[in-house]
Amino acid sequence: MKMPFLNNKQLEKSFHYPEDNIPEHIAIIMDGNGRWARKRGMPRTVGHKEGISAVAKIVRAAVKCKVKVLTLYTFSTENWKRPKPEIEFILRLPKEFLSIYLPDLLSNNVRIEAIGDMESLPAYTREAIQYAIDRTRDNDGLQLNLALNYGSRHEILNAMKGIITDISNAKLSLDELDEQQFSGYLYTAGIKDPDLLIRTGGEKRLSNFLLWQLAYTEFWFTDVLWPDFSEKEFLHALEEYSQRKRRYGGI
Ligand code: IPE
Ligand code: IPE
Ligand code: MG
Numbered sequence: 001m002k003m004p005f006l007n008n009k010q011l012e013k014s015f016h017y018p019e020d021n022i023p024e025h026i027a028i029i030m031d032g033n034g035r036w037a038r039k040r041g042m043p044r045t046v047g048h049k050e051g052i053s054a055v056a057k058i059v060r061a062a063v064k065c066k067v068k069v070l071t072l073y074t075f076s077t078e079n080w081k082r083p084k085p086e087i088e089f090i091l092r093l094p095k096e097f098l099s100i101y102l103p104d105l106l107s108n109n110v111r112i113e114a115i116g117d118m119e120s121l122p123a124y125t126r127e128a129i130q131y132a133i134d135r136t137r138d139n140d141g142l143q144l145n146l147a148l149n150y151g152s153r154h155e156i157l158n159a160m161k162g163i164i165t166d167i168s169n170a171k172l173s174l175d176e177l178d179e180q181q182f183s184g185y186l187y188t189a190g191i192k193d194p195d196l197l198i199r200t201g202g203e204k205r206l207s208n209f210l211l212w213q214l215a216y217t218e219f220w221f222t223d224v225l226w227p228d229f230s231e232k233e234f235l236h237a238l239e240e241y242s243q244r245k246r247r248y249g250g251i
Contacts, residue, residue, distance in 0.1 A: 006060045006104035015231050017064040021242035023195035025069040026062065027217070029209055030054070032201025032225030039225075045089045050227035052097050059101075061231045062142055063108050065238065069143045069191060071115070073209050077151030091121065094146065095128035102132055109141030115187035116150030145191070152211040159185035188213055196241045198234075200226045218244050 030051060037047030055072065062070045075090055082090075098105075105112065112132040129146065162185045166172035172181070183189065193213045199205075202223040206214065220237045222229070 006056060006063070006101060006108055008060070011060070011231065012064070015061070015064075015235060017061070018235070018238055018242070019066075022065050022067060022238065023218075023241055024067065025071070025192050025194045026067055026196045026198065027071040027073070027194040027210060027214070028058070029073045029197070029199040029201075029207060030226040030229075031199060031203060031207075033227060035201065036225040036227045044086060047225075047227055048086075048090055048093060049096075052093060052100075054227050054229045055097060056101055056104075057230055058234055059105070059110065059142070059144060060108075061234045063110065067142060069145065069194075071145040071147060071188075071191075071194065071210070073147045073150065073207075075116075075148050075150070076208055077117070077149060077154050078208060088122075091125045094125055094148065098128050098132045102135065105132075105144070106136060106139070109139045110136060111139040111141065111143050112136045113143060113145045114148055115145050115155075116148045117154065118149065121149050143191070145188075147209070150187070151208045152206075153208060155187050156212060183212070186212060193217065196220060196237065198222070198237050200224050200229050200233075216246070216248055218246065 033047035033051045034044035035047070036050065037044050040046075059070065074094070079090070080087065112129070112135075114129050114133065118126055118129070125148065129148065159182065163172060163177065163182070167174050167177075188210070193215070194210065194217045197210075197214055197217045197219050199219070199221050202221075202225075204221055210217075218241055220240060222233055222237075224233050
């Protein structure tokens with residue numbers, strides 16, 4: 001499989017990367033890998049593997065557009081319901097992705113972060129991610145959040161537990177607890193809420209992704225399956241986003 005590298009001068013010439021009204025934080029539900037493969041009579045895992053090049057393309061496009069934060073839904077807490085071999089295949093992909101693209105990510109000043117319950121992931125996933133986090137720690141370009149073993153209800157429940165513990169230890173006052181402090185107990189502490197949510201693969205649901213953080217986010221859905229998602233669709237989403245009027249309840 002030919003990999004489109006992040007530093008691809010050819011691609012640079014073929015797209016116009018907008019500069020105005022760029023969402024600072026884009027979150028993506030990368031859905032449709034399984035169907036992409038099944039349509040071609042191949043095992044679902046082939047679709048997951050193909051999805052890696054789409055990730056590289058979109059990270060690259062986000063860097064070009066000077067997006068500040070990109071959060072990718074990689075594996076949900078519900079995805080443990082899948083057959084074991086598929087789970088294992090998906091959880092090996094971060095290592096594979098990073099073994100190909102980490103040098104490119106470094107030279108593009110990308111900082112990698114993870115959100116989700118890392119503890120219950122296999123060591124090969126955790127260690128690959130941790131290595132990338134450590135290597136890219138000093139970068140101040142695009143922040144790339146990989147949502148791995150992420151579930152929003154689990155995240156909110158965890159936040160509640162942290163808050164109750166801190167209140168009982170008198171580290172936090174119940175009367176002073178506000179939305180901003182609450183956000184500080186989530187995996188996304190310190191990260192601005194997404195401005196734009198993209199979901200590929202045709203489904204129109206959140207599937208337990210960033211329920212708190214998406215309260216005022218603009219949504220953009222496409223039937224395009226994730227392995228087929230490219231700069232063209234990404235720029236289309238940005239174009240539509242730039243036309244939206246965000247009112248936050250005002251007039
Ligand atoms: C998204 O693609 C990737 C993950 C959930 C890990 P799917 O595997 O859900 O593909 P479809 O939706 O079955 O086509
Ligand atoms: C959402 O896709 C999770 C990820 C993309 C990682 P799913 O395929 O798991 O979602 P549902 O099951 O269609 O809601
Ligand atoms: Mg799916």
